[in-house]
Amino acid sequence: MSGKKLAGQVALVTGGARGLGRGYALRLAGLGADVAILDRNLQAAEVYAFEREQRTAGTVTGEIEALGVRALGLQVDVTDRDAVERAVGEVADGLGRIDVAVCNAGGGTVAFADERAGAAPATGEPGPVDAGTTGTASDCPQDMLLRVLDINLMGCMYTCMAVAPHMKTQRSGKIVTVSSVAGVEGAAGYHPYGTAKAAIIHYTRALAQDLGPYGINVNCIAPGLIRTGRLGDQQERAKRVALRRTGTIEDCAKVVEFLATDLSDYVTGSTILVDGGMHR
Ligand SMILES: NC(=O)c1ccc[n+]([C@@H]2O[C@H](COP(=O)([O-])OP(=O)(O)OC[C@H]3O[C@@H](n4cnc5c(N)ncnc54)[C@H](O)[C@@H]3O)[C@@H](O)[C@H]2O)c1
DSSP states (O other): OOOOTTTTTTTEEEESSSHHHHHHHHHHHTTTTTEEEEEOOOOGGGSSHHHHHHHHSSHHHHHHHTTTTEEEEOOOOOOHHHHHHHHHHHHHHSSOOOOOOEOOOSOSSSSSSTTSSSOOSSSOOOGGGGGOOOBTTTBHHHHHHHHHHHIIIIHHHHHHHOOOHHHHHHHOEEEEEOOOOOGGGOOSOHHHHEEEEHHHHHHHHHHHHHHHGEEEEEEEEEOOSSSOOOOOOOGGGGGTTTTTTTHHHHHHHHHHHHSGGGGGGOOOOOOESTTTOOOO
16 A cells, blocks of 8 residues: 555546646646646647646556556547546546546647647747737736636636535545636736636636635635747746745645645635736
């Protein structure tokens, strides 16, 4: 029997095929959990050189299995509520239970690099173009508005609503939602991403009240400027950060470990900024 903290538990990570989600998945697997990845593209780590070069196996599920636990990869778009419910059911059937859910899938874009026609994922790093969208609070293009709210807010809510019945039956569980520093501070321009991420903080509080009586903790992590392939190298913006550096995936994964384990047993409804003091 493994002495690891999450041995015998099952964790689910949306958007776990690359970037922060992959980091969370590997961290939870390292703690002994069996891990299911729900991602619209299970090969998403192919897209940016940053993640491609870090990989230790052909797929994230292969990387998870190499840590000695079971892995399940399901191709699912979290904006499709029925598909999310089916996928969560498959995880519960296949791995036996759901103890931890990290609702990480998201981003502030109309189309990721791997969705754009003509994108050439195998060569080089496209740069931080995936973060760039435009609009104002009084005039935001419809595709951007709906897409960004769907991926970030609705996808998070659909995932929470799909795992809740399983956790309620177990009378235990840890849900981690994902906001952003963009959800707690206003920006010069308007971006529906901030609105979606702010709503996730509110939803986290409401869900914590709803599920607390069942022994389920619901908390939120709000990263700042974290180096992923999608975001690119943001070093020049580190002067805005109190700690004078951008964050790493590990910086965030440590906080997810706190929120997914007994270390946070009496914490619920909270949002933890992991931004190096960027938000004042
Ligand atoms: N990188 C940062 O600095 C930063 C800062 C604040 C918040 N965040 C949040 O953290 C999360 C992860 O960010 P990242 O930088 O690792 O992004 P990323 O683009 O590298 O990874 C996102 C993953 O989610 C998947 N995904 C996207 N839309 C999906 C959908 N509709 N259904 C299923 N899977 C989907 C992608 O395929 C990808 O594997 C996002 O919610 C993002 O908003 C990131």
